[in-house]
Amino acid sequence: xxxxxxxxxxxxxxxxxxxxxxxxxxxxxxxxEALRPTGLQATQVTLMNAVALGPDGAQPMGQLxxxxxLEISTLTRNLRALESAGLLDVGRSETDxxxxxxxxxxxxxxxxxxxxxxxxxxxxxxxxxxxxDTAADLHAALDATAQAxxxxxxxxxxxxxxxx
Amino acid sequence: xxxxxxxxxxxxxxxxxxxxxxxxxxxxxxxxEALRPTGLQATQVTLMNAVALGPDGAQPMGQLxxxxxLEISTLTRNLRALESAGLLDVGRSETDxxxxxxxxxxxxxxxxxxxxxxxxxxxxxxxxxxxxDTAADLHAALDATAQAxxxxxxxxxxxxxxxx
DNA sequence: AAAAACAACTTGCATATACAAGTTTACACC
DNA sequence: GGTGTAAACTTGTATATGCAAGTTGTTTTT
Numbered sequence: 055x056x057x058x059x060x061x062x063x064x065x066x067x068x069x070x071x072x073x074x075x076x077x078x079x080x081x082x083x084x085x086x087e088a089l090r091p092t093g094l095q096a097t098q099v100t101l102m103n104a105v106a107l108g109p110d111g112a113q114p115m116g117q118l119x120x121x122x123x124l125e126i127s128t129l130t131r132n133l134r135a136l137e138s139a140g141l142l143d144v145g146r147s148e149t150d151x152x153x154x155x156x157x158x159x160x161x162x163x164x165x166x167x168x169x170x171x172x173x174x175x176x177x178x179x180x181x182x183x184x185x186x187d188t189a190a191d192l193h194a195a196l197d198a199t200a201q202a203x204x205x206x207x208x209x210x211x212x213x214x215x216x217x218x
Numbered sequence: 219x220x221x222x223x224x225x226x227x228x229x230x231x232x233x234x235x236x237x238x239x240x241x242x243x244x245x246x247x248x249x250x251e252a253l254r255p256t257g258l259q260a261t262q263v264t265l266m267n268a269v270a271l272g273p274d275g276a277q278p279m280g281q282l283x284x285x286x287x288l289e290i291s292t293l294t295r296n297l298r299a300l301e302s303a304g305l306l307d308v309g310r311s312e313t314d315x316x317x318x319x320x321x322x323x324x325x326x327x328x329x330x331x332x333x334x335x336x337x338x339x340x341x342x343x344x345x346x347x348x349x350x351d352t353a354a355d356l357h358a359a360l361d362a363t364a365q366a367x368x369x370x371x372x373x374x375x376x377x378x379x380x381x382x
Numbered sequence: 383a384a385a386a387a388c389a390a391c392t393t394g395c396a397t398a399t400a401c402a403a404g405t406t407t408a409c410a411c412c
Numbered sequence: 413g414g415t416g417t418a419a420a421c422t423t424g425t426a427t428a429t430g431c432a433a434g435t436t437g438t439t440t441t442t
């Protein structure tokens with residue numbers, strides 16, 4: 055009769071989804087607070103930064119979705135707000151009219167550059183709060199997980215996982 | 219002139235917010251897919267499980283918010299859907315009428331119990347995909363981070379934060 | 383005991399996220 | 413060179429999340 059209570063305890067003690075989300079929430083709140091003066095949120099800075107990294111400063115939506123491991127439908131709407139705010143432009147590819155190409159506006163570039171110091175501050179505060187070692191462990195574990203769960207994983211060097 | 223390009227690379231390479239969110243998205247998708255047959259999402263199972271863990275199977279909202287590191291306003295709405303679905307009840311505390319006490323309905327208990335095998339499956343698949351070591355590292359890093367960033371941190375051993 | 387202060391939520395507003403079902407454009411094949 | 417299929421989004425719908433500003437009920441002050 056404590057059966058399902060035990061089960062509930064096991065779930066609480068082991069669930070990676072709960073843990074990943076809880077930590078993401080906490081970290082996001084910290085970044086958002088530090089970024090408050092910039093008028094940008096952490097997700098928006100992340101998105102703009104991914105755009106800025108594209109060759110020639112432009113990035114096709116599909117590419118962005120892959121980089122960020124985001125649904126393309128989510129991207130559609132996240133871009134919308136930034137486009138309305140005049141921070142980026144969404145155009146169509148010349149060579150393939152289906153493809154939407156994202157690019158920062160001059161305003162967007164300025165705002166992104168202006169957010170950098172605040173991002174650095176947020177990052178620094180978190181690393182301080184965690185300690186350098188824990189922060190490095192977290193970074194490594196998150197990257198390893200993202201890579202292992204990427205749909206692209208396994209396509210290259212012979213892995214031992216069984217997608218087939 | 220590669221200045222801000224470098225900055226963008228640094229941000230992409232180091233940002234913990236991006237990493238935490240990306241990983242949380244990927245993990246959540248995996249759990250949600252495994253839970254599909256149950257009609258419940260990972261967040262909902264997490265929430266219901268936290269309720270089930272309360273003394274006597276009941277949990278005050280404030281307690282839930284703290285356990286889950288969730289804004290109480292978020293909790294208000296997340297509970298609403300589950301209440302409408304008849305999976306839990308939200309009542310008021312006898313001793314303090316401000317406090318809302320959450321409790322699973324019989325249906326809720328059944329549904330949660332029924333979701334357990336699917337949760338186990340999701341968990342197992344992810345541990346397999348990551349490898350036991352990486353999974354353990356991730357678990358530890360997420361917990362350490364959540365604890366370090368918890369507002370309750372510092373209340374015990376002499377810290378330098380200024381809550382007063 | 384009335385007033386002030388506080389605690390525990392709820393609501394308004396805005397963004398983030400995903401799946402399923404559409405739409406538009408490209409491409410392959412006959 | 414039309415037709416069918418596939419790719420790259422977009423839209424509809426639903427949930428998740430958080431801050432700021434209420435609301436209601438409790439506790440503290442005076």
